[in-house]
Amino acid sequence: MKYNGKKYLKKELLPFFWCPGCGNGIIFAAMTRAMEENNLKKKDIVAVTGIGCWGKADDYLTTHAFHGTHGRAIPVATGIKLVNPLLNVFALVGDGDGATIGGNHLIHAARRNIDIIVVMSNNLNYGMTGGQYSGTTPYSSITSTSRTGHVEDGFDVSSLVKSAGAGYVAKTTIANPRMIQKFISKAIKKKYGFRFIEIISICPTHYGKYNKMNNAVGMIKDIKQKTINIKKVEQLSPKELENKIIVGEYNNQNIEGYIKRYRKKINK
Amino acid sequence: MICNNKKSRYFLQGNIAVGEAAIMSGARFFAGYPITPSSEIAEHASVSLPAVGGTYIQMEDEIGSLAAVIGASMTGAKAYTATSGPGISLMSENIGLACMVEAPCVIITVQRAGPSTGLATKPAQGDFLQVRHGTHGDHMIIALSPASVQECFDLTIQAFNFSERFRCPVFLVLDGIIGKMYETVEIPKRDKIEIVNRKQATGQPGKFQPYRPDEDMVPPFAPFGSSFIARANGSGHGIDGYPSADANNHEQLVYRLINKIERYKEEISLFKKFNTSDADILMISYGCSIRPAMAAMKKAREERIKVGVLQLQTLWPFPINIIKSFISKVRLVLIPELSLGQLKSEIIKYSKDIPVIGINKLGGISIQPEDILNVLYKEIAK
Numbered sequence: 001m002k003y004n005g006k007k008y009l010k011k012e013l014l015p016f017f018w019c020p021g022c023g024n025g026i027i028f029a030a031m032t033r034a035m036e037e038n039n040l041k042k043k044d045i046v047a048v049t050g051i052g053c054w055g056k057a058d059d060y061l062t063t064h065a066f067h068g069t070h071g072r073a074i075p076v077a078t079g080i081k082l083v084n085p086l087l088n089v090f091a092l093v094g095d096g097d098g099a100t101i102g103g104n105h106l107i108h109a110a111r112r113n114i115d116i117i118v119v120m121s122n123n124l125n126y127g128m129t130g131g132q133y134s135g136t137t138p139y140s141s142i143t144s145t146s147r148t149g150h151v152e153d154g155f156d157v158s159s160l161v162k163s164a165g166a167g168y169v170a171k172t173t174i175a176n177p178r179m180i181q182k183f184i185s186k187a188i189k190k191k192y193g194f195r196f197i198e199i200i201s202i203c204p205t206h207y208g209k210y211n212k213m214n215n216a217v218g219m220i221k222d223i224k225q226k227t228i229n230i231k232k233v234e235q236l237s238p239k240e241l242e243n244k245i246i247v248g249e250y251n252n253q254n255i256e257g258y259i260k261r262y263r264k265k266i267n268k
Numbered sequence: 269m270i271c272n273n274k275k276s277r278y279f280l281q282g283n284i285a286v287g288e289a290a291i292m293s294g295a296r297f298f299a300g301y302p303i304t305p306s307s308e309i310a311e312h313a314s315v316s317l318p319a320v321g322g323t324y325i326q327m328e329d330e331i332g333s334l335a336a337v338i339g340a341s342m343t344g345a346k347a348y349t350a351t352s353g354p355g356i357s358l359m360s361e362n363i364g365l366a367c368m369v370e371a372p373c374v375i376i377t378v379q380r381a382g383p384s385t386g387l388a389t390k391p392a393q394g395d396f397l398q399v400r401h402g403t404h405g406d407h408m409i410i411a412l413s414p415a416s417v418q419e420c421f422d423l424t425i426q427a428f429n430f431s432e433r434f435r436c437p438v439f440l441v442l443d444g445i446i447g448k449m450y451e452t453v454e455i456p457k458r459d460k461i462e463i464v465n466r467k468q469a470t471g472q473p474g475k476f477q478p479y480r481p482d483e484d485m486v487p488p489f490a491p492f493g494s495s496f497i498a499r500a501n502g503s504g505h506g507i508d509g510y511p512s513a514d515a516n517n518h519e520q521l522v523y524r525l526i527n528k529i530e531r532y533k534e535e536i537s538l539f540k541k542f543n544t545s546d547a548d549i550l551m552i553s554y555g556c557s558i559r560p561a562m563a564a565m566k567k568a569r570e571e572r573i574k575v576g577v578l579q580l581q582t583l584w585p586f587p588i589n590i591i592k593s594f595i596s597k598v599r600l601v602l603i604p605e606l607s608l609g610q611l612k613s614e615i616i617k618y619s620k621d622i623p624v625i626g627i628n629k630l631g632g633i634s635i636q637p638e639d640i641l642n643v644l645y646k647e648i649a650k
Contacts, residue, residue, distance in 0.1 A: 010510075013510065042497060043493060043494065043495050043497065044493065046343075046492045046493075048339070056511075058499075059510060059511055062497065063497065064492045064493070064497055064498050064499070065498075065499045065500070065501075065509075066339065066342060066369070066492075066499075066500045066501075067499075067500065067501045067502055067503060067511070068335065068338070068362075068365055068369070068500070068502045069335070069361055069362055069365050069502055072331065072332070072335040072361075072362065072365075074332075075299075075327060075331070075332035075333075075335035075336045075339070076335045076336065076338060076339035077339060078299075078325070078327075078332075078335075078336045078339065079297065079299060079335065079336035079337060079338065079339025079340035079341075079343070079347070080339040080340065080342065080343045080492055082297065082323045082325060082336070082340060083296075083297060083323070083339075083340045083343035083344060083345045084343045084344070084491070084492060084493045086493065087343075087492060087493050104328050104329065104332075105328060105331075105332050105335075108327075108328040108332070262323070266318035
């Protein structure tokens, strides 16, 4: 690997508090590599987190950081970016934080196209509190609060964010660290607008255990098996797409960011 | 800005006087969600802030509003929001966050009749305890309350100054009457207004610890983006800003967050007294209930009843010593307030044997001088 991202890693605090087999370490490594690839200075980065397993990511970063309340990383990041537009503001959110309790903030941030990067680790359940169902838990799956199978459908978060108006939306999985790095790097390079990267992750401790998915290796294999690139979707029938993880760029358009638009309007 | 300092007297609404003072205090960021009877403050900010290089944003709810204000504050801006009781209910989560990360910010609440949606357009004083105890956990905030449009201006300046000095959220507690009322206001020249800015970090950036307090218990500030790497943490944290679940550390942290304010309580406790020197009956109140109290006092004085008024401008931290010293000199205390006795519930903790009678009203209508006089006459006749 050309980049190792180590300058952003607070080595003294290792090992990560995440469980063995958790996908967060993979996302963390890919994200810090993307930062290094783009020569971002530590002082120009603010990592904003809420609460949840991935919400602990800021603990291991040497950059500026804001560790706030559950679901509110995106509005905190909004305030930071608006005061200092030169900063690279990352909101690091999980599926509970970003798509469930903070779902309203997510869609409105996408709609207003605020110039921040959201890196969502989606492990399909609430890991930190013991594996309860979240807003992305799939229908019928077992969690600690859906022992006989989940009643609801889970959000397709990337499609949701795309329809809410975000200029850059990409989805991948922890089975493909290079793709995570590529998408985050691309988001950094774009500089403007709301940039959303969803990474399907695994929680062997809870979700894996409840759904008898064996260990982390088995779960990653399962992800690989289900993964389909978005470019191939059109050739497939709805039946063939059932239970599949569709990865790739959901949207990549140059829509003016909030800050540029705000300046234009107030200078009228 | 309406007040361009070309003249000294302006005819302003209470809410607008707050907005004008915010800009003069150096506030450059507002995030909010419209709600009656506070909306003029947001509208004013949407025009005034861009004019001075600041930013206005209307968020999706009050939760996001205060979150954005806190983010802005930690990036170095003086930031504020305005709402009413229902909005404070939603903000309560992040009020604790502002206390814990030590984000200076001003939260203006223009009280209306509750509970729930209540009477949206009608005034009340039912949120006296909400601003103090709305968020969970042991903590301390500062709350100031104006009783005139002039005080809306003056106490807004003071609110920003306290928030910057103590790095804590400061509430400015208005009500539907004070916020919507128009009066003449004296606006001092800008260079005559004392403006406080938060202490900035100094020394070697590499050695910076974002929560290492100075002698005054307040840590120096470094904004996001500075070469002093800053960490804001709403969870238990050490002086380096990294998480800590250590029992002693948590105890020290929470005590410091409270005592950095409590220790300077005497400086923070603002009040006004009227005819208290010879009074044997004292009315204690704040905000919109001050005027009926003053009118009742005038009438009673005409009848040679020695009544005085103590107006609390600082509601929290509760000015216990001031309350005690005034109460000890009288034989009867009356508390007019547009709620069922929230201020009274605090005062009776310190009144010992002196009778404390509440004059309370619901319905979103101001207390009338007669409401007070009726109680006064009845008590005297006893």
